[in-house]
Amino acid sequence: MNPDWINALIGGLMIGTASGMLILGNGRIAGVSSILGELIARTKPTDWAERSLFIVGLLAAPLAYYATNTVPEVTVTNSLPLLIAGGLAVGFGARMGSGCTSGHGVCGNARLSKRSIVATLTFLTTGALTVAALNFLA
Amino acid sequence: MRKLTALASGLLFSFGLIISDMVNPARVIAFLDVTGDWDPTLGFVMGGAITAASIAWMIAKPRKSAYFGGAIPPMPSQPVDRKLVSGSAIFGIGWGLVGLCPGPAIVALSFGKWEIAVFIIAMMAGMALYNFGLIKLPYLSRKLTKA
Known part of the structure; x- marks a missing residue:
């Protein structure tokens, strides 16, 4: 097995290439919160089939991968209030801020969009503060 | 073709998240834990992803439209x-x-x-x-x- 940072770099290049495919092929930003978020809006987007297929791809890859590889150990909190508050904030905040770690963090930053750079610095800061606060309270 | 591109992009995106272990919330929290036992892995993922995506933007720059139709997304106004x-x-x-x-x-x-x-x-x-x-x-x- 490669050291973590090499896997991280390879995985990152795959994520960036996947984003590039969507930009160059379909003229779309690979932002997961927007792709999913516009599927649960008042009006059905005209490209709903493409959006759904991107999500199907996200869901299907692990099933294929873990058919031949061992499922990794994943650690997530089992606190119901934390999971609900976290999910609500992530969903609401990503829609309000027009993007998340993929749309702003990867696609937007890669073209040096001022909005995406500000968004990324903002969520990195509040994310780090939240983790520090949770550690302090624990 | 657009549908196939969307599906393939979703699959590759997902494989990237799996290989880099970003599907593990503990990893992400360890990256955000700057005052504790900091784990830089997420930074390498972001670095790799931004590098590859910026190449795509460079290829897209002289083009008016995407290969399978639609405009190249404009810079947000x-x-x-x-x-x-x-x-x-x-x-x-x-x-x-x-x-x-x-x-x-x-x-x-x-x-x-x-x-x-x-x-x-x-x-x-x-x-x-x-x-x-x-x-x-x-x-x-x-x-x-x-x-």
């Missing part, structure tokens, strides 16, 4: 405003609370853990709350009624 900053700040708090953001959460659903399912349901509820305008943050409605 809106300014940096309070809505962007407030939304991103709220997003970051949720990200720090659990260590999941939309992409990895959807991929991690396959682990069959109830925790991930609860997170996703709450996340979609959060998206719907915003989309349907059920919650309006009072100070924002003054300047930002459009957008």
